[in-house]
Amino acid sequence: MSAARSIAGRLRESWMRLRLRACASVGRGVKLRGRVLVRGGGAVRLGDGVLLDGATAPIELHAGPGAELTVGSGTVLCAGTSIEAMRSVSIGARCRIGAFGKILDNAFHSVGDLFSRPASAPVEIGDGALLGPRCIVLPGARVQAGEVLRPGTVRKARGPR
């Protein structure tokens, strides 16, 4: 019985690794539900036991060429979350990103000129941060470890732009 269970576990693990083959590194026991899109030419790194719950809406992990997107161990990404890294986005361990969250390190447009691309400003989310549904973390913003963001919060960079 336990042999059958361990074989099933291994099969599940290799199926998960096959589906996440576009990632640069994937930890042990990463769980995957629904559709998860890993795109761009950059490095997406997932820690141990990350849960990607794309059951009701797909999850997008986009790291542009040369960019780094890191998700710490035990972090949960809920449905419809989209993370776009053009240089660096790092999410700590045991975080929870609520449904339809958006995290990006580049605004893709500049104020005053829609067609020029601004420089990227790295985003960092500390360990154990809890982001409610529909939170938006803008370029250069920081979420402290253990911080709780209420649903729909828009977190932007501090100081002058």
Next chain:
Amino acid sequence: MNMLALETHAATPARSLRELAARLAGLLRARWRLSGCSRGARVWLGGRVRIEARGDLRVGERVQLMGGIIPSELLCAAGAELILGARCLLNYGVSIDAVSSVRIGARTQIGSMARIRDSDGRAVAPVVIGEGVWIAHGAIIEPGVHIGDGAVISAGSVVMTDVPARSIAAGNPARAVPIDFFSRRRPA
């Protein structure tokens, strides 16, 4: 975001056969999906879009509707008008719901998951969005709002009052501040 669409917008030549094929497929998909309504030249459709054109849906030339994780929707009720100006760009998950009139000016760019509607279920008031407006991710434009040319609506804001030209609106409810107050960049 799919950068392909932006590059098509800038009319740079395709760098690979695959990119060329994606561009052609988008042009053909737009012809097919928008076959019933008034459509300008070279409209590009990059992914799943729900289109319900019972009224007057007009899409200008070189408009781009991008694909992504969540489908966009363009809903135009019977007797209503929904006008997308030339070279508009819509990212994924955008929802535009016209019961009487929604007009969007040329070169306006609408970010992912933004919502625009001209009716709250009871009151109906037309929405007018100017030219070269940037509406960022997750912004919500409520009925009766007029947005001036070159304005910026920041991410996640809820716009309930008019926004003057060349100003930035942010927050819930959104408040507008002139762009020059923030940025020293010369006007484009």
